[in-house]
Amino acid sequence: MKIATAADLAAVEKKAADEINNGDISVLVGLATCGIAAGANPVMKEFKAELDRQGIKNARVTRTGCIGVCQYEPVVEVFVPGKEKVTYVKMTADKVSRIVEEHLKDGRPVVEYTIGAQQKEGVTAENISLSGTAFYKKQERIALRNCGVIDPESIDEYIARDGYKALTKALTEMSPADVIAVMKASGLRGRGGAGFPTGLKWDFAAGNAADQKYVCCNADEGDPGAFMDRSVLEGDPHAVLEAMAIAGYAIGSTQGYIYIRAEYPTAVARLQIAIKQAKEYGLLGENVLGTGFSFDIALRLGAGAFVCGEETALMTSIEGKRGEPRPRPPFPALKGLWQKPTILNNVETYANVAQIILKGADWFAGMGTEKSKGTKVFALGGKITNTGLVEVPMGTTLREIIGEVGGGIPGGKKFKAAQTGGPSGGCIPATHMDTEIDYDNLIAIGSMMGSGGLIVMDEDTCMVDIAKFFLDFTVDESCGKCAPCRIGTKRLYELLEKITGGNGVLTDLDKMEELCYYIKDNALCGLGQTAPNPVLSTLRYFRSEYEAHCVDKKCPAGVCKSMLSYEIDQEKCKKCSLCVRVCPVGAINGVIKNPHSIDKSKCIKCGACVNTCKFGAIAVR
Amino acid sequence: MKKNISTRPFEGTAEQERRLIEAIERYKGEKGAVMQVLQLAQEIYGYLPLPVQQKIANGLDVPFAEVYGVSTFYSQFALSPKGKYQVSVCLGTACYVKGAQAVYDRLKTILKPGEDGCTADGKFSLEACRCIGACGLAPVITINDEVYGRLTEKDIDGILESYKHR
Numbered sequence: 001m002k003i004a005t006a007a008d009l010a011a012v013e014k015k016a017a018d019e020i021n022n023g024d025i026s027v028l029v030g031l032a033t034c035g036i037a038a039g040a041n042p043v044m045k046e047f048k049a050e051l052d053r054q055g056i057k058n059a060r061v062t063r064t065g066c067i068g069v070c071q072y073e074p075v076v077e078v079f080v081p082g083k084e085k086v087t088y089v090k091m092t093a094d095k096v097s098r099i100v101e102e103h104l105k106d107g108r109p110v111v112e113y114t115i116g117a118q119q120k121e122g123v124t125a126e127n128i129s130l131s132g133t134a135f136y137k138k139q140e141r142i143a144l145r146n147c148g149v150i151d152p153e154s155i156d157e158y159i160a161r162d163g164y165k166a167l168t169k170a171l172t173e174m175s176p177a178d179v180i181a182v183m184k185a186s187g188l189r190g191r192g193g194a195g196f197p198t199g200l201k202w203d204f205a206a207g208n209a210a211d212q213k214y215v216c217c218n219a220d221e222g223d224p225g226a227f228m229d230r231s232v233l234e235g236d237p238h239a240v241l242e243a244m245a246i247a248g249y250a251i252g253s254t255q256g257y258i259y260i261r262a263e264y265p266t267a268v269a270r271l272q273i274a275i276k277q278a279k280e281y282g283l284l285g286e287n288v289l290g291t292g293f294s295f296d297i298a299l300r301l302g303a304g305a306f307v308c309g310e311e312t313a314l315m316t317s318i319e320g321k322r323g324e325p326r327p328r329p330p331f332p333a334l335k336g337l338w339q340k341p342t343i344l345n346n347v348e349t350y351a352n353v354a355q356i357i358l359k360g361a362d363w364f365a366g367m368g369t370e371k372s373k374g375t376k377v378f379a380l381g382g383k384i385t386n387t388g389l390v391e392v393p394m395g396t397t398l399r400e401i402i403g404e405v406g407g408g409i410p411g412g413k414k415f416k417a418a419q420t421g422g423p424s425g426g427c428i429p430a431t432h433m434d435t436e437i438d439y440d441n442l443i444a445i446g447s448m449m450g451s452g453g454l455i456v457m458d459e460d461t462c463m464v465d466i467a468k469f470f471l472d473f474t475v476d477e478s479c480g481k482c483a484p485c486r487i488g489t490k491r492l493y494e495l496l497e498k499i500t501g502g503n504g505v506l507t508d509l510d511k512m513e514e515l516c517y518y519i520k521d522n523a524l525c526g527l528g529q530t531a532p533n534p535v536l537s538t539l540r541y542f543r544s545e546y547e548a549h550c551v552d553k554k555c556p557a558g559v560c561k562s563m564l565s566y567e568i569d570q571e572k573c574k575k576c577s578l579c580v581r582v583c584p585v586g587a588i589n590g591v592i593k594n595p596h597s598i599d600k601s602k603c604i605k606c607g608a609c610v611n612t613c614k615f616g617a618i619a620v621r
Numbered sequence: 622m623k624k625n626i627s628t629r630p631f632e633g634t635a636e637q638e639r640r641l642i643e644a645i646e647r648y649k650g651e652k653g654a655v656m657q658v659l660q661l662a663q664e665i666y667g668y669l670p671l672p673v674q675q676k677i678a679n680g681l682d683v684p685f686a687e688v689y690g691v692s693t694f695y696s697q698f699a700l701s702p703k704g705k706y707q708v709s710v711c712l713g714t715a716c717y718v719k720g721a722q723a724v725y726d727r728l729k730t731i732l733k734p735g736e737d738g739c740t741a742d743g744k745f746s747l748e749a750c751r752c753i754g755a756c757g758l759a760p761v762i763t764i765n766d767e768v769y770g771r772l773t774e775k776d777i778d779g780i781l782e783s784y785k786h787r
Contacts, residue, residue, distance in 0.1 A: 034757050037768035070757020224713030227754035262660070262697055263753055300653070301660060303695030304751065320653030321687075322694040338652065381715030381756035388757055419714065453756075455714045469717055479694070607723075611775065 002282040004290050006168045009159065012281075016156035025059040025104055026079040030148060032066035032234040033227075033266050039092070040074035046093040047076070050100045059104055065235020067148035069135065070388040072115060077130070077148075078103060087115040087130040120407070135386050138405050140367065140375050143191075143228075143351035144391045147235030152270050155277040158238040164283050166354035170246050171291045174357075179250040180206060183353070185361035187373035192218055192309070192346030193421065193450045194526070195372070195439035198353075201343055204333035205251040208341040213253035215244050216337065216344040218314060219260035219267070222306040223422030224473065226453030228377040229347035231389050233260070233267035236351065237274035241297060243353035245284065248295040251343060256297040259314050262304065271299060306423075306477035310525045311336075311344045313479070324481045325525035346451065348377055368394030372438035382419075382455035385410045399433040402456060413458040417541070421450025423470045423477075424530030426537025427463060446537040448530070462559035463542040464549055468496040470534035474527065485528030488519040492535060500560040504550040513539060561605050564620050566598050572617035579609035579618065624693050625737040627701035631670040640665045641673065645680035654681055655691050659698060668699040696751070701737040704746030706784050708732070711761045713752025720773065721760035725749060727774040728762075731781060745784075 003009050029044040047061045067075045072089035079085045086109045088099060095113055102108045109128055111117065116127035126132030150157040170179050184199030205213060217240060221229040233240065244256040260268055275297055278284040286294045300318050307313045308323040315337045317323035336342025352374060356364045365373045372394040381387050385407030392401060398418055409415050417427040426447035435441050439449050471493040480486045495512050498504050516532035523529045539546060548554050555563040577592040587603040590596030610618045644661040648654035658677050663669055669692050678685040692698045710725040732745050739746045755761045758770025769780055
């Protein structure tokens with residue numbers, strides 16, 4: 001069936017909405033990558049089987065995308081019409097029959113399986129639903145509005161939630177210039193990291209005449225610890241397609257490309273399904289909605305190169321070549337993909353577009369801070385109680401995100417730093433916990449927004465080691481085209497290796513700083529220019545840790561192996577001689593029932609004894 | 622990124638060859654064909670032997686140097702065969718902060734992979750990989766399509782044991 005007019009779309013919307021709201025109980029199973037990995041597929045199968053077994057006809061089981069609470073996967077939400085939803089967490093197939101019996105049949109939620117049972121405050125009437133938890137309350141969902149709500153493999157469910165209405169509005173009621181004006185007024189800035197105003201980018205490309213222009217989507221989410229784009233694509237792929245079509249209309253392009261990393265097979269599969277569905281309905285392809293506008297989208301798979309997240313490198317890669325960046329200007333808006341005017345936006349940026357067109361620029365600009373409007377999605381990870389995907393208004397403080405939404409640090413440990421912006425960003429210390437997060441504030445404190453990965457570190461994390469970790473990453477991912485990045489990051493890494501190896505001296509720190517600024521000023525592309533940030537920000541806020549490594553030859557967090565020493569705590573030691581037997585180099589002296597000791601000159605610090613000792617008697621200092 | 626280039630002699634079946642030619646024909650003349658054909662070739666052969674890259678260069682009528690340049694640039698393209706079970710340890714930030722290095726070290730100790738990352742019997746290959754986006758389950762490893770999450774180094778022996786008898 002083709003949707004040829006706005007009236008056709010409205011008819012599909014009504015039919016789909018009626019089907020969803022037919023009074024049946026709805027069971028949604030979170031089937032994004034995290035959910036699948038945690039075992040959500042067997043849970044879904046069991047729900048279907050159990051409904052069959054019990055002969056229940058007024059309930060349906062559907063898949064959905066990321067619900068957002070990763071550490072509780074697999075997650076299942078039950079919607080009984082007229083009631084608040086109930087969120088079941090850490091689901092297994094065994095738990096299913098009880099939920100069907102008590103909740104679906106008798107209307108009594110199984111509270112001990114709900115998310116409330118996992119909360120500090122214990123179960124309440126409110127927190128048996130995800131929306132009633134502290135994790136959810138500060139959130140404002142725009143980019144993620146459909147994630148965990150609709151079936152990502154059903155275009156009808158997307159249409160039932162105002163899907164493709166923004167495209168219809170743009171094509172039938174607005175001129176391309178109107179669309180750009182709305183985007184500019186909304187204040188939306190690129191969510192990929194640099195924060196360039198989206199409307200302005202579109203305006204530049206619209207102003208350059210050419211026989212062909214391109215709309216690209218950057219789904220090459222390479223920052224380690226970031227999975228916002230994956231979740232949007234797995235949970236709401238049509239939102240990105242719709243936005244790209246709107247962008248195509250605005251700048252005068254008929255062809256779009258989504259460059260997505262091959263490491264995301266589920267997202268790729270769902271995008272392929274979505275593109276096929278949109279084409280079948282005629283919402284992509286020739287003469288969309290009878291307006292004469294044509295737009296097609298193709299997928300291009302990345303092949304594992306971090307630098308391809310940089311815009312010019314990404315375009316070179318779509319051209320099928322080595323993904324090396326090229327100097328700008330000319331900017332892609334003038335000469336991009338195949339030397340034609342091109343715009344490139346990130347997945348999350350696109351996920352905001354349809355809502356802005358529908359609800360207006362003022363609505364969007366009403367959220368956030370003076371220069372950063374709207375919301376931002378963060379992937380919370382690392383040493384934090386609630387790992388997961390959160391969307392908060394710009395201007396929310398780090399303290400609110402980590403302490404309230406994230407539920408603080410587990411295990412009674414102390415917060416040390418939060419890392420944003422991946423290998424291009426920096427570490428934010430406790431003293432800046434109350435900074436309102438937006439693009440400019442983060443840059444002012446030496447980090448950057450980046451794509452939204454937010455990794456929390458506690459007292460057990462060594463900041464020098466973390467800087468080395470990121471440099472290892474950039475050395476590996478440097479494409480090698482320009483010398484400051486290719487050689488500079490390697491030299492920087494070697495200095496960090498020297499320091500964590502216990503051979504650093506204080507003048508190395510100054511040398512590193514000088515080298516950092518040199519790389520920043522001279523590298524060709526964003527990867528190189530930001531590569532020193534992890535070193536600079538840790539030097540700025542955690543210099544004392546560097547000094548401890550260089551002067552005292554100590555690693556305060558107990559991470560850098562070369563500086564550790566292993567000793568036997570004689571009070572805890574039960575003299576069982578197990579460690580003596582597992583030590584691969586025979587460094588532990590002692591026989592059963594007699595005191596043991598470690599010969600430090602022989603010890604290779606492999607940790608085998610620590611792992612074996614049942615009494616925790618081996619102290620690592 | 623440093624690439625392990627296999628020195629094992631190339632063996633391909635007629636069926637693989639037929640599929641490769643089909644892939645080349647499908648993309649021939651299209652803009653940006655090299656990467657797409659390499660991706661298909663890797664699906665067909667499991668890795669990209671040099672003779673296969675030569676065939677792609679001839680088939681698409683581009684210099685071999687260009688094909689080789691692309692295949693060595695991207696980390697997903699493998700120039701040496703993988704084991705029957707491909708073990709990947711995620712060393713993304715979230716996993717690293719939660720102890721992925723110890724997990725990786727343990728795997729290395731048990732499997733003792735050779736220069737090309739493969740065990741001598743060809744059963745396992747080990748690699749550190751980039752963030753697979755399952756940060757909520759950190760630290761994570763994958764073995765072929767199976768994902769194992771929330772690991773400690775102590776879990777490794779048991780997991781590998783379950784593969785030894787498959």
